[in-house]
Amino acid sequence: MDAFYASVEQLDNPKLKGKPVAVGGNSQRGVVAAASYEARKFGVKSAMPSAKAAKQCPNLIFVKPRFPRYKELSSQIREVFFEYTDLVEPLSLDEAYLDVTENKIGLNSATLIAKEIKQKIQARTGLIASAGISYNKFLAKTASDMDKPDGLYVILPDEAEDFVSKLPVHRFHGIGKVTAEKMVKAGIFTGKDLKKKSLEDLKLRYGKSGQYYYNICRAIDHRMVQPTRETKSVSAERTFEDNIYELEDAIEEVDRIAHISFDRYQRSKASDGHTITIKLKYGDFRQITRSKTLEQAINNESEFVAIARQLMTEDLLDEHGVRLIGVGISNFRKDEEPEQQSQLTLEF
Incomplete structure (x- = not known):
């Protein structure tokens, strides 16, 4: 979806149409969650x-986010997707991968399907979407960002390697801003430059990501569209208007955030969490976590909150103050399912 949150606000409030809109708080500690295209012309972008x-x-007009409304429209949009395929992998409220190799309408053209989906989304919600079409995830995602807003960009198999070779590294999906800057300093400006590097070199420079970079500069991506994504953790966090310096205040916030986190845990499809984690970000933006893992699954809210409170101790406070606290639950497994143990084998 194009500037999803901001576009929803402009849709529901016609007075905002054509104006620079930022979804998020306008306080000193606020962060932009989404910006309309009118605002983006001034360099305003998400996470700023x-x-x-x-x-x-x-x-710039600041509007408070309304996530229930965004989720409502996101559900309507996904209903359109499922009219064409059950192979839908949501990435967020406003983005998803679709595998339409075998589709419900028997149409032998991914491009025509994308056009129909865009038209239906606009007709049913009044919102604009962009689509990227290709034969793997990396190329489809890259294509979706090429012609926004209201884009429809296709990368054909026989065009892929040439397309990638000319693509600046900062436009590669999966290469973040910091990594792209490091690549440029190392003389890697485009996919062509990246392709000159050996697999060993890329692994040495970028660790596990080296294999991924080696593949994508050759237009290779074997990842399948996963209709269901396993939940790894459930959490909630809050950034404060003023930094916290006192333990009593920190525990009070942990208590409040833990209740929200446990509510999300109960409403999620995840279950049988064994590890509780608190996260703290200090005034100088350093970040730490503290965790506790239990033998039995955590299914009691009072127990969950109590353990989170116990993790918040005096020694975690800092002279710079605490600007953010998060509380989460993870390590989902059935108690009756023992963790697998590896065993060394010898061949004779």
Whole structure:
């Protein structure tokens, strides 16, 4: 979806149409969750501090996020997807991969299916989507960002390697801003430059990601579309207007956030969590975590909150203060299912 949260706000409030809109808080600690295309012309983008966004765009209109409304429209959009295929892998409320190799309408053209989906989304919700079409995830995702807003971009198999060779590394999906900057400093500007590096070199430079970079600069991506994604953790967090310095205040916030986290845990499809984790981010942006793992699954809210409180101790406080606290639960497994143990074998 194109500028999803901001577009929803403009859809529901016609007075915002054509104006620079940022979804998020406009406080000193606020962060932009989404920006309309009118705001993006001024350099406003998601994850930017609200104070900086307001300086770059003096006429910027801040709107508080309404996630229930975004989820409602996201569900309507996914209903359109399932009219064509059951192989839908949501990445977020506003983005998904679809495998339409075998589709429900028997149409032998992914491009025509994408056009129909875009039209139905607009007709049913009033919102605009962009689509990328290709034969693997990396190329489809890259294509979806090529012609926004209201884009429809196709990368054909016989065009893929040439397309990737000319693509700047900062436009590669999976190569973040920091990594792209490191690559440029190392003389890697495009896919062609990246392809010159050996697999051993890339692994040495970028660790486990080296294999992925080696493949994508050759337009190779074997990942399948996964209709269901296993939940690894459930959490909640909060950034404070003013840093916290006192243990009593920190515990009070942990208690409040833990209740929210446990509610999400109960409403999620995840179950049988064994590990509770608290996360703290300090005023200087350093971040730490503390965890406790239990033998039995955690299914009692009082127990969950109590353990989270116990993890928040005096020694975790810092002279810079605490600007963010998060509480989460993970390590989902059935108690009756023992963890697999590996055994060494010798061949004679």
